[in-house]
Amino acid sequence: MNESESVAGGSCPRCGWPVAEQQIVSSHASSLGQLRYQTCVCGITLVVLAGDVVAAVSATA
Numbered sequence: 353m354n355e356s357e358s359v360a361g362g363s364c365p366r367c368g369w370p371v372a373e374q375q376i377v378s379s380h381a382s383s384l385g386q387l388r389y390q391t392c393v394c395g396i397t398l399v400v401l402a403g404d405v406v407a408a409v410s411a412t413a
């Protein structure tokens with residue numbers, strides 16, 4: 353356990369909002385770490401794997 357408070361990639365690529373402050377839509381355990389789907393304040397959905405943003409999905413209805 354030697355992690356800093358925030359790591360690179362731990363924020364929204366669009367607006368920079370930290371993933372720790374976003375609403376968690378769903379959370380799943382995976383072999384690579386905790387996988388979460390989160391909705392950012394800017395309206396996009398982020399896929400977060402073990403605290404890092406791995407994908408961002410714009411919700412364009």
Ligand SMILES: [Zn+2]
Nearest residue numbers: 364367392394
């Ligand atoms: Zn955002």
